Amino acid sequence: xxGRRLLVVLGNQLFAPDRLESCRDAVVFMAxxxxxxxxxxxxxxxxxxxxxxxxxxxxxxxxxxxxxxxLPLDAGAGAYEDRxxxxxxxxxxxxxxxxxxEDKPVEARLxxxxxxxxxxxxxxxxxxxxxTRQDFREFADDRQRLLMGDYYxxxxxxxxxxxxxxxxxDGGKWSFDAANRRKLPKGLQPPEVAPAPRTRHxxxxxxxxxxxxxxxxxRASDFWWPTTREQARQWLQDFLDERLAQFGPYEDAISQRSxxxxxxxxxxxxxxxxxxxxxxxxxxxxRYSAGNLPIASVEGFVRQVLGWREYIxxxxxxxxxGYQHSNFLEAKRPLPDFFxxxxxxxxxxxxxxxxxxxxxxxxxxxxxxxxxxxxxxxSLAPAEVEEWYLLVYADAFEWVELPNTHGMAxxxxxxxxxxxxxxxxxxYINRMSDYCSGCRxxxxxxxxxxxxxxxxxxxxxxxxxxxxLRSNPRMGLAYRNLFNKPRSEIEAIMLQSEQFxxxxxxxxxxx
Ligand code: FAD
Ligand code: SF4
Numbered sequence: 442x443x444g445r446r447l448l449v450v451l452g453n454q455l456f457a458p459d460r461l462e463s464c465r466d467a468v469v470f471m472a473x474x475x476x477x478x479x480x481x482x483x484x485x486x487x488x489x490x491x492x493x494x495x496x497x498x499x500x501x502x503x504x505x506x507x508x509x510x511x512l513p514l515d516a517g518a519g520a521y522e523d524r525x526x527x528x529x530x531x532x533x534x535x536x537x538x539x540x541x542x543e544d545k546p547v548e549a550r551l552x553x554x555x556x557x558x559x560x561x562x563x564x565x566x567x568x569x570x571x572x573t574r575q576d577f578r579e580f581a582d583d584r585q586r587l588l589m590g591d592y593y594x595x596x597x598x599x600x601x602x603x604x605x606x607x608x609x610x611d612g613g614k615w616s617f618d619a620a621n622r623r624k625l626p627k628g629l630q631p632p633e634v635a636p637a638p639r640t641r642h643x644x645x646x647x648x649x650x651x652x653x654x655x656x657x658x659x660r661a662s663d664f665w666w667p668t669t670r671e672q673a674r675q676w677l678q679d680f681l682d683e684r685l686a687q688f689g690p691y692e693d694a695i696s697q698r699s700x701x702x703x704x705x706x707x708x709x710x711x712x713x714x715x716x717x718x719x720x721x722x723x724x725x726x727x728r729y730s731a732g733n734l735p736i737a738s739v740e741g742f743v744r745q746v747l748g749w750r751e752y753i754x755x756x757x758x759x760x761x762x763g764y765q766h767s768n769f770l771e772a773k774r775p776l777p778d779f780f781x782x783x784x785x786x787x788x789x790x791x792x793x794x795x796x797x798x799x800x801x802x803x804x805x806x807x808x809x810x811x812x813x814x815x816x817x818x819x820s821l822a823p824a825e826v827e828e829w830y831l832l833v834y835a836d837a838f839e840w841v842e843l844p845n846t847h848g849m850a851x852x853x854x855x856x857x858x859x860x861x862x863x864x865x866x867x868x869y870i871n872r873m874s875d876y877c878s879g880c881r882x883x884x885x886x887x888x889x890x891x892x893x894x895x896x897x898x899x900x901x902x903x904x905x906x907x908x909x910l911r912s913n914p915r916m917g918l919a920y921r922n923l924f925n926k927p928r929s930e931i932e933a934i935m936l937q938s939e940q941f942x943x944x945x946x947x948x949x950x951x952x
Contacts, residue, residue: 444533449525449551452477452491453838454540455498455714457670458505460568464538469502470528471495472512474521481832484659486666486801489646490835494668494713496642501670514649522554535560541567541574543754543840545761568717570751572596577755586860587756590616593748602722603736603743612736616744620737621692624873631691631699632683634706636665637672658781658833659798666709666801666835673710677721680705681728689738693806695789695874700796704804705742708836711750718746750841756848756858757840765827765843769855770862770906772820777945780829787894788880789870790815801835806873808834813850814865818898819942820905823853861915864902867893888933894941901938904931 446467461469473495478488492514499511512524529537537560542548555562566573580595581587594615597604603611625631643664650661667673687703694702710716722743729739757764779785783794793807803812808830816826823846830846831837848858867884870893871877877884877893886892903910903923910916923931 444535446536446538447529447532447534449537449539450498451539451542451547452495453543453713454567454569455494455670456540456568456717458502458507461502461507463565465507467538468528468532468534469499469507469509470525471499471509472521472524473514475514475516475518476521478514478654481828482657483654483832484801484835485650485654485657485661486659486664487832487835487837488650488654488657489643489661489664490666490668490709490713490801492646492649493640493642494715496646497640497669514653516653522550525554526558529558529560536563537561538563538565540565541569543567543569543757544838545757546839568719569711569714570754571600571718571722571747572751572755574755574758577751577759580755581759587752587759587857588860589748589752592752592755593744596747596751597743600747602726602747603740612740614740617689617737617740618744621689621741622873623690623694625691625694625696625698625702625875629687629691631687631696631702633699634665634676634701635679637667637676639664640668643668659801663799667715670715673707673715676710677705677707677716677724680707681724685725685728685742686734686738689735689741692741693873695804695806695811695870695876697792697875697879700800700802700804702804706802711746712836712838712841718750722746753841753844756844760844760854760857764854765824765847767847767854768823769853770817770820770851770909772817772851772853773822774820774942774945776821776825776829786881787815788882789874789876792876797833801833803834808845809850809863810865810869810873813846814863814895815898817851817862817864818895818902819945820902821851823847823851826851855909856913861913862902862910864899865895866899867895870895888930888937892937897934897937898941900926900931900934904935 446464447470448461448464448467449470473492499509502509510528512518518524528534537555539551539562541564542551552562577592580592584591597610597615605611647661647664667676684703684705688705691703696702707716707721711718711721725739725742728734779790780794783791783798785791789811793803793811796807797803827843827846831839831842834842844858848854850863852859852862867877867882871884882893883891884893884896887896900923903919907920911920
């Protein structure tokens with residue numbers, strides 16, 4: 442047979458070599474692409490993660506006997522497609538294989554590439570998820586609302602995870618969500634997550650990033666992420682040993698004393714294929730069956746990986762293309778400068794953005810209830826907020842960033858994903874964090890110079906979006922509380938909010 446089969450592996454498809462067994466005869470194509478590093482100004486650590494992990498993966502594949510064509514970063518080499526086309530021509534390739542591509546625009550490029558050259562395209566099932574896109578479509582078919590809880594239950598039933606012999610959920614409940622909301626007590630210090638040891642590839646790539654991407658946010662030299670499968674598995678073990686037991690109760694806790702609290706910090710490894718959700722859940726369930734782990738922690742974690750992560754992926758594929766174009770709340774304000782500098786007197790925002798700058802990470806509640814909540818209440822333009830989330834976090838890819846930001850945090854889809862906006866005042870942040878004691882504002886004050894801005898902005902949001910939100914049945918109580926306020930208070934809220942918003946300056950990207 443003339444011609445070779447070519448397996449294109451993207452930087453977020455670094456699956457264990459045994460997943461590639463059916464393509465042993467194929468040449469593996471991997472290329473570091475300047476365009477993908479720069480189409481948004483990705484955090485420097487995210488670029489280090491990508492390139493160093495890709496280089497280690499090429500080593501891993503070669504050690505497993507695969508033939509790899511690896512093209513390093515080269516600014517003058519042209520577009521990804523041109524470099525791929527050169528290898529296709531050289532190998533007289535007729536068949537191109539690839540794993541399911543999760544980001545729709547990237548998939549479209551690969552599809553077009555093959556169509557233009559009449560290359561046979563073979564798509565391999567991705568081990569990055571337990572469910573299939575088709576299964577999610579079937580779940581969605583007969584439903585008006587796509588509730589995560591319903592999909593999660595279906596996933597539990599389908600996989601048998603945390604299901605007893607009678608088909609009932611372990612612990613008697615499908616969700617222990619109500620047990621996941623404790624504030625971090627003073628005497629409890631979560632363990633530090635130890636940075637992964639630096640490989641020779643990490644050292645080399647830090648130099649490249651400092652040279653070529655110096656104007657991107659963050660600092661490459663602060664890099665701390667796993668870039669090999671072995672390192673990612675070590676982080677998984679550390680999570681099981683040191684943090685899983687406390688994951689449940691403190692899942693929503695926010696603290697200045699720990700930027701990772703009891704979270705797993707595994708999302709980048711899961712999203713580039715160094716870990717699969719299957720192996721992560723197997724490891725968690727093995728520990729659970731050995732005893733001594735609370736069901737609220739185990740179920741809480743399973744819900745994130747088997748529920749939320751898979752639901753978000755299915756939802757993205759159902760809504761794309763076009764999902765990002767809605768702007769239900771008519772939000773238009775540009776991103777303020779402090780999203781890049783972290784320089785703001787609002788301590789909760791300062792802390793959450795500063796950890797994002799330093800670590801290319803913030804946990805879910807910082808992303809949703811601090812930064813996202815602020816963006817929602819101040820009507821920041823969805824496209825600008827989404828680009829920010831996409832570039833600052835090491836785990837960010839469109840398939841997962843977009844539904845979380847556009848749907849969950851900003852309610853820009855009008856409620857396709859969340860049944861109501863995740864809006865909150867300073868009272869919530871004060872209840873769940875220790876930020877307010879170090880803040881120049883007072884969460885107990887509703888109006889005036891020292892009042893927490895989240896307090897008046899919360900009501901201003903309800904007032905200014907009334908025609909869009911009032912008919913939402915889940916907003917009934919909030920609007921009843923609003924309408925009980927005296928006219929004078931509403932006027933004062935409007936005045937102070939408008940002054941605050943007038944002082945938000947538009948941002949420019951800064952390193
Ligand atoms: P843990 O709290 O330890 O949770 C375990 C795992 O569950 C995570 O590693 C992740 O894989 C999965 N998970 C939990 N919640 C979600 C969720 N809502 N969506 C998808 N997976 C979830 N997650 C990303 O992976 N990439 C993103 O770009 C991203 N952008 C987000 C943007 C916004 C506005 C919000 C509110 C959330 C976003 N998330 C994103 C979801 C979530 O915040 C991160 O997955 C989580 O913070 C990663 O940290 P962890 O690994 O310590 O998570
Ligand atoms: Fe944030 Fe308000 Fe608390 Fe300050 S007082 S940390 S602005 S919630």
